[in-house]
Amino acid sequence: MKNETARNFVFGIIAGGAALLVAAIFRMITGGLFIPELASQTLFSLTPGQVESFSVETFGSLAKYSAFASAIIVNLIIYGILALLLHKIYLILGSRRLAANLLQLSFIPYFVMATITAILLQLNELLTGSSEIQYALLFLLLPNVAYGRTLSYLFQRDISAKRIDSQMPSNVGVEAGEIPDVAAVSPVPRISRKQFITMAASTAVAAGIFFWARGFLFHDQSSMPVSIPKTPMPLPNIPAGSIFAEQALAPFVRSELTPNDKFYRIDTNIIVPSVDANTWRLNIRGLVKNGPLQFTYDEIKTMTSVSEYATLECISDKIQGDLISTAYWKGVPLKSILEKAGVLPEAIYVVFRCSDGYDVGIPLDRGIMDGTILAYEMNGVPLPTEHGFPVRAIVPGLYGMMNAKWITDIELVDKVYEGFWQRRGWANNAKYQTHSKIVLPGDTLRNRFEALSANIATPGSKSPIAGLAFAGDRGISKVEVSTDGGNTWQTASLKDPLSRNSWVLWALEWIPQNKGKYNLVVRATDNYGNLQIAEITDIYPNGATGYHSVDEFVV
CATH class of the missing domain: 3.90.420.10 (Oxidoreductase, molybdopterin-binding domain)
Structure with missing residues (x-):
């Protein structure tokens, strides 16, 4: 009994996987509803800002995708539980009544998923046109037909296999060394022409209803942008002799x-x-x-x-x-x-x-x-x-x-x-904090900048320090760099910004005199004379503050 329950639960998960696959395909093609996505969005809607902030700081973008993966698992478990109930209905209806089975095995999960969707929509603030109830009813149709068809097939195969086991003599072919004729005992029933036509017709009808209703009720969604001539971008000039013209900083400057x-x-x-x-x-x-x-x-x-x-x-x-x-x-x-x-x-x-x-x-x-x-x-x-x-x-x-x-x-x-x-709880007066970052040396912003050459700092040799500073539309007037943990400061060179609303690249030519560990720190001042806040604060609710620092070893 336990084995049968577990087997039916697995059948439900397999059929649920088919349903989610169909739903995901239609989500990608049509922009329709996908329950795991809706569930994870609902979780975001209900999550307090401080909790969300902690998740982002701890897990980054993985937090969002972990919630999505968890929603998929829960969805599959629900489909597995539904299969336990649907198996009993299947036995009552009889495996020969394919059309009735498909109707029952699809309607019940459709109703359950529609109910879950309606609840999520009530809780979710991120309501969209594709999340209205008519979309929910429409986009849940084909996935649950796929669920019913897959589950019906698995149930039929399982019952046929049990029939073979029960009808096969235990000593057939054992003493004589013969191979039992399984097909002669009770062949696994194949889908008849009539059954195949019924299944194909049900799928065609469901697909027809889907596309007719979708075209009738809703606009088509596609991200096929209209052709636009490429706009030429003006390239900034770098004065000869500038520190930003040095070869070591070329990838850094190109990444502006x-x-x-x-x-x-x-x-x-x-x-x-x-x-x-x-x-x-x-x-x-x-x-x-x-x-x-x-x-x-x-x-x-x-x-x-x-x-x-x-x-x-x-x-x-x-x-x-x-x-x-x-x-x-x-x-x-x-x-x-x-x-x-x-x-x-x-x-x-x-x-x-x-x-x-x-x-x-x-x-x-x-x-x-x-x-x-x-x-x-x-x-x-x-x-x-x-x-x-x-x-x-x-x-x-x-x-x-x-x-x-x-x-x-x-x-x-x-x-x-x-x-x-x-x-x-996040800031409504969300002005950028004045801040600065060290890009070279270190690995900050490696996802945004070209690969920078690894620089091995040695005593008496040039070792450039470079990075960016940003204060929104307030601009940057000065960047200072410390190589001794903030005890003393040197003014860095600033590259002319691309605009008053862009970041500013800065660089300092550093020549370390001794071997050892150096703590590099940077701070910026905006065009209104406001020095970057030194106190380290969390990103929630106003954006992070504090000086960025990296350790550099001179060998």
Whole structure:
């Protein structure tokens, strides 16, 4: 009995795997609902900011994917438990009644999964168009048909095998040295032509219903960006004789602009949202006198555009972290779009709402500042899907979480708005902390910068120290480096920044005099004379502070 229960449980997990595979395929193709993804997003929605902060600091991006993997395991366990009940129903119906079995074995798990989905949707703040109840009912159809078909097949095979065992004489062929004719005793039943037609028809009907309903009720989703001519990026000149012209720093300087595939990505999504530019619309509503307005992707691209260098950094970036990158963005000034809408005097906040359910608000005065744009290009090419296609916000001076991706709606409101992360305690006045990092020597930002040559420091020889400093739109006026743990400081050379909103590269020519261990420390001062905060604080809720330091051995 125990063996039979365990076997049926495993059958349920196998069939559940088939269901999740079908669901995952449709999620990737259509952008539809995937229960493990919804479950992990719900967990993020319910997790307090401090707990989330600890998870990010401890596990990094692994925290998100661990939650996703756990959700998959739980989903499979539920399918396994369902199989224990469905096996009893299968025995009652009889294995010959394939159509009835498929209906029962698919309907019950469909109902259970629909109920679980409805509960998750109620708990989840990241509600999207693809997470509405009609999507849930539609996208759960085919996976559970796959579950029912797979489970029916496994049950039938198991019952047939048991029938063979029970009908086979125990001494057949043993004494005579003969091989028993298993097929003659009770052959494993094969699926008949009629049964095959029934199974194929059920799948075809389910698929037909799926695609008809999907095409009738919802827009198609795809991230097939329209062709846009590549925008040339101006390359900065490095004066001859500058420390930044030295060969040892060439890979470092070349990495001042982060390639798209190296640009950091932090969001709440396990699977990147996919948006069709042809059906996408940007809606402007709220406290606007000419609204609501709606713009297509083509209309956005035909508006007067600007191009700018800007650095983005995640508020979860540690002092020694690498969640910071710089790109060349092209887009439409948000100010010009708001002017078309006609912002009413009582509006004080701009709220971005996104296709993945994310929402965040910025002060109106930030929204109309020069440099705040809705970007549709990144480093000369259409905005990549993982970075917010078709448009994302670039808001100089504010941490990355305020620079919304996959934007679908912009709303003007008359109160301070707290977005997704702010409702979990993260800073709403999310201005960048003034900070600096040592890139060479060490391994900081190796994921963002080209491979730097290993430098072995020896007494009396040049050993460059280099890194970056950033203070958002406040800029950097000075960077100081200490080689003795902060007792004395030397002023580093600064490379002209790509823009007022980008990081600043710095370098110092260091010639150590003696062998031994040196503690290298860096600090920065912004253009308003504010020295970087020395006190080490956690990333939650305002972003990390403290001096970055590395140990270097001179041999």
